[in-house]
Structures are given as structure tokens and as C-alpha cells.
Amino acid sequence: MGLLTERGELEAERLTPAGERILRAASTLFYERGIRTVGVDAIADAAEVTKKTLYDRFGSKDRLIAAYLEQRNRVWHAFLDDQLAALAPQTPADVILALFAALTDWMAESRRGCGFINASVELAAPDHPAMPVIVAQKQWMRSEFMAQAALGGFADVQELADRLLLLHEGALVCFRVAAMEYAPEVAHRAAADLLAGWPRD
Structure with a gap:
């Protein structure tokens, strides 16, 4: 990954064309309207498939939510x-x-804020299939800051x-909740x- 450390993200599942349409439709609708x-x-209507096809491809809405966040994580990276x-x-x-x-440019195209933070608010259950994806995404950011700080010879x-993570994530929350458009800057x-x-050191 060039300058960044390796990330332990989930591999993208191979999807049929119908599965890809479902994931695209779900990603748009979940982000714009809320999970x-x-x-x-x-979602089935937007993807032009039946509900049976959706369940055949993803098993449940909860698993589709997790797939949406996995895909969003790949796009972010x-x-x-x-x-x-x-x-x-x-x-x-x-x-x-x-x-x-990069956060400034990303938020310019993501007016509803961070999809992971939004999802964590909506999915309160700690055992939801999407929660490990959300936690891993935030842990990766912290580990990246730590790795770069170590490479730079910083103490502690x-x-x-x-x-740094509090600044980064705080900017995302303020951008969305406090309507502070300049929060990333x-x-x-x-x-x-x-x-x-x-x-x-």
C-alpha cells in the first residue's frame, strides 16, 4: 500500500452481476437515507431484483449492511x-x-459524514455483523497514526x-452533527x- 501499513481488511466477495447491483443500490440508500x-x-426495487435474489446473495439485511461497510472501507483506502x-x-x-x-477532500464528497460513525449509531447491538467492520476501520486509523509516529521518531x-485519532474522528462528528463544514481543516x-x-525519542 505504498506509504501506509498493511491493513487487515476483509477480502471482497465475488458477486454476481445481480449481487453487485444490490450492493451498489444498498450502499447509496444506506448512506443517503440511513440504514x-x-x-x-x-433495495430490491432499486437494484431491479427480487427480494429472494437479495436474500440468496447476502442472506439477510444485516449481512448486506456489513457488506456495504466492507465496500466503503475498500473505497476509503x-x-x-x-x-x-x-x-x-x-x-x-x-x-x-x-x-x-485527505479527510477534507473526502468529506467534500460525503455530505452526510462518516458512514461508519453513522452506522455505529444506528446499529446499537454489539453483536451485529457490521460492528466488527466498524471497529476494525477505526482501529486501523489509530494503528496507522501509531506506525507513522514510530517511524518519525516521536515519543509515546x-x-x-x-x-490524533480523537482529532480525526472528532472532525467527522462535528462535520455531521454540528454542521461544522470546516471541521476537517x-x-x-x-x-x-x-x-x-x-x-x-
């Missing part, structure tokens, strides 16, 4: 790859700040990674200040 408000009838290739950061600290810069990398500046003053 709980969208039923399998609406591909986006980060492209952003880092364009920004070409030279140091680990530059990589960290590039991740914050766990504490630094925790603070504020988080980027705060991350730059944090790194500038953080001790090194």
Missing part, C-alpha cells in the same frame, strides 16, 4: 492511496498530515496516536500543531 429507514423492498500518491509526503509526519488533508506513540491545523510540539 434503519431503508428496507429490503426498496483506495482514496487514501490516490491522495498520498498525489501529495507525495516525504516524512512520516507528512504522511500523518496528508491523512488529515500510543498517546500521540490516541490524540481545523483538525488538520490542530494535528500540525500537535506534531510540531510533540517530543521525539
